Amino acid sequence: MSEVKGDDEDKIAQSTQPGENSAKLPPEDGGEAAQPERCATDVPKNVEEAETQADLPDDNEQPRTTETSGNSVESDVLETAEEAGAQADLPDDAEQLREPQGAENVGNSTATVKVVLVPEGHVMTVAFAIGLSIQELKRHLASELRVPPDVLRISVDGRAVEEQQSLMELGVRPHGSTRMEMSSTNPTVHPLRPVRLPEHDSMPDVITVRVQTDDGAFQEVVVEIERARQRKAFLGGYRHRLTGTQYHHAAVQTLPRRRADRGVVVFSRDTQTVELKRQAQQCPVTVSTQMTGIGWHVPPLLSPVQVICLQSFARRWLAQQIVGQLRRQRDRRLAWLDLQKRRMTEEKEEQLRDRHQRWLNPQRREDFNLLYHALEKWRCEEEQQINSTLRGAERKAALCSLLEQEMQFIAAIGRHRIIVQNNNYDKTIRNFLDKCAAPHRWRAADGRLIEMDSQHTVRARQLRDLYNSVSQSPADQEQRVYVLMTLKHTVKEHECQLTRDIVDLIDRETDLMARRVKEASLEGLRKRISTLFLQYVKTPAFNPEVAKLLQVPQNPSQLKNNMFFCRNCQHYLCSADFSPATTDRLCGRCRDCSHVDNIARSRIDFSCYKNILGRLRADEQRLKEDAKIPFLLQVEDVRYLVDVVWGSRSAIHAGSNLYNLVFVRWESKKDWSPWNCILLSKEETSAHLEVHDVHKVYETTFICRIKHKHMLARRHFSQIPIMAKYLDSRSAAALDNQLVCKPVTTAREKHVADPTLASAQ
Structure with a gap:
């Protein structure tokens, strides 16, 4: 609408277009x-x-x-x-x-x-x-x-x-x-x-x-x-x-039409609004009365004896309820304690069974370390007994006999180790080929697992099946000839020195089988064929899917940057062959050299320290997801803490079973660190975790002893660059003041040592 104003106050109504202004x-x-x-x-x-x-x-x-x-x-x-x-x-x-x-x-x-x-x-x-x-x-x-x-x-x-x-x-x-x-x-x-x-x-x-x-x-x-x-x-x-x-x-x-005023108030707020008033009243004494009414009978008042009897029954019922609740709480507490005791007993029995099984049938490097540790423990006990009971020539003869027995045990362990290595080698090769032939997998949006085969995975699967056929012992001569011909046609697709060697070996075995040579005489030739064909399978040019699983990179520039020198075996090895260590003591020695040195001299079993570190990491990750210090420590660092700092014993009852010791926080409100920890047994851990303030629960002497161990741990780990940044400046300054050894000089020695003061006297 447009409005035109003039002195005559005439209004002009005009029909407007959309968006037209007045x-x-x-x-x-x-x-x-x-x-x-x-x-x-x-x-x-x-x-x-x-x-x-x-x-x-x-x-x-x-x-x-x-x-x-x-x-x-x-x-x-x-x-x-x-x-x-x-x-x-x-x-x-x-x-x-x-x-x-x-x-x-x-x-x-x-x-x-x-x-x-x-x-x-x-x-x-x-x-x-x-x-x-x-x-x-x-x-x-x-x-x-x-x-x-x-x-x-x-x-x-x-x-x-x-x-x-x-x-x-x-x-x-x-x-x-x-x-x-x-x-x-x-x-x-x-x-x-x-x-x-x-x-x-x-x-x-x-x-x-x-x-x-x-x-x-x-x-x-x-x-x-x-x-x-x-x-x-x-x-x-x-x-x-x-x-x-x-x-x-x-x-x-237009404005709405106004209704004519009739002179009578039709709508009034007073007739539509209710006025409410609230007022609370309280009697000076809370009392109650009983009175007889229509349909209601009030019995006569009770005597004092009857009231006392009713009160005794009510109190007896309340006491029974309280005692029943306390009894149920006691039963639940005893059942929980019994469950914890059974769980700890079963855990110990499981550890013993596992350790016994590892002694009888070792399969991993840690299992052989356990055997050598037991052998060293037995040798020390026998040597101590010989030294305490025998003298002279008898002692020397007993020590020589002990040395011969130790050599026999070492030879038996070595023979078993060779057998296990052969079995593990076959398992490792088969797992390697299975990973190469596995299809690509990913999880869809609806949660289903989707698998896809590419031309490389199909090629890897064919080579895996052919290697399994070549490695197995043949059932008859015709089946072996068929497998060898298949292998020969497969490797002929690529012309190189490796394929020519494989073809020559296949022709040689076929000729010997035609001459009816014994199976035992062909065993070495068949192993050579399997070894060369495995080398063929591990070549990325012939099997592209294997490139992502090789430890040694194919690019020479990457190989150069990832190689380190071992001072013991004088070999250049990749970084995966060296054990990670927080300190610089073992960085120049590869894993094999460290293992050989442990077998020859120290014979330490690191499985117990590994269990302590694993439980510590699990507990700290449950308490704090971004915990860092437990994941920076290695097994050697945990061994130093347990053996050197804490003496391989529990801080409270001095338990020496390493499989029963765990690390927990000394002050629960602070993050775990070597200078905020305590070594306890599994039974003592639950009681210590309930302590909120250690200064109110433990004695001053015990607290001072724990602080001394924290100071030793702080001094050791402050020398490691990756751990030193977690020490604040005040702790480092206090550490320097406490650990610097200064000679204590008496007043008399000072006077004598000072020539100026002596001449003055």
Whole structure:
């Protein structure tokens, strides 16, 4: 809807297009632009105004006129050049301007001002009172362009205009039009740009509306259209599907009809609201009464003896409930203790069975270390007994016999080790080939396991099956010949020295089998064929899937950067052949050399220390997911802590069973570290974990002894760079002050040692 305001306060309802803005008179008109005395034929129009109006939209885009209450309103937006020429011949109204009232009306009359923005060339059209000054025009335009008024400069026909001059002094006639140029004195900081480009809006800025007054005369009113800052909300109606025109409901555009006042109050808040009051009352003494009523019989009062009897029964029932609850808690506690005891007993028995099984049938390197450790323990006991009971030649003879027995045990362990190595070698080769032939697997979004075979996995599977057939003992001669021919055709696909050697060996075995040579004589030849074919399978050029499983990289540059020198065996080995250690003591010795040295001299069993480290890591990861220090320690570090720092004994009851000792936190609120730990047995661990403040539970002597062990551990691990960063500066300074050994000198020794003081005496 568009609303036109005049002195006659007539409202003109117009049907608008979608997104059309409301129109109203400018505030400079003062509501006096539409006078009943002035007729539409008395307003002169010049040719320039006609040209300006000619640029406005066509008649089909103008707002529609509606008839309300018998008053016809005719909206004339455009005027042609012929009408302007016809109105130019009308008599001049200079006589009317001579009157004082006419002069005041002329000052309040509006004119169309077209402002050209230099140098962009955009045109702004605004309706402005001709009695106002150029300064007021600058303020109005500055608010529209959002720039300071001081930077605007207005000129007419190339000459600057003073701010005190008005539009009427510049020759602008009422309801006429003029053209001005406006530029900015500081175009870099404040450029002149229109807020809304003309191509984005097809609605004119100023329109002329012809209004019919009460006496039947017509009067033309210049109306400036204000741009709405936001899209008009659709409040109900109809929309044309083809043109998009919106037709609003009349109830939406008009105020609701007011009902006539009947003089009687129909709606009252007093009749609809209930007043509530709340007030609490309390008797001075809480009492209760019993009284007989209809349908209710009150028995006579009880005697004191009966009351005492009832009270005793009630107290007995309450006591039974409490005792029953305590009994159930005791039974649960005893059952839990019994369960823990059985669990620990079963765990110990399982450890003994496992250790016994490892003694009887060792399969891993740790199992053989356990055998050598038991052998060393037996040798020390026998040697100690010989030294304590025998002397002279008998002692030497007993020691020689002991040495021969030790050599026999070592030889027996070595023979069993060779057998286990052969079996483990076959298992290792088969696991290696199975990994190469395994299909690619991944987990789908729905949780299903998806497998996919590629050409490389199919090739690896064929080579694996062929290797298994070649390695097995043949059932008959024909089957062996068929396997050898298949192998021969397979390796002939690639011509190299390795394949030529395999083909020569196959031809040799075929010739010997044709001559009916015994199977035992062919065993060595068949092992050579299996070994060469395994080398063929491990070559990435023949089996591409094997490249990702080889320990030695095929790229020489990677091999060079990953090789280290072993000082014992004088070999260059990859980093995987060296055991990781926190300290620098074992970095120059490979795993095999360390194992041989342990068998020859120390014969230490690291399985117990490995179990302690594994349990420590599991417990700390359960308490804190980002625990770091337990995962930086190695088995050798745990052995130093257990044997050197804590003496291989529990801190409380001095238990020496290494398979029953565990490391826990000394102060439960701090992270585990070698300087915040205590070595206890599994039975003592549960009681220590319930202690919140160790200073209130343990004695001062015991705490000092534990602190001393922490100081020793801190001194040892502070020399390791990766562990030193977890020590704060205050702990390091205190460590230096406590561990530096200084000689204690008495006063007498000091006087004697100081020659200056001695001469003075």
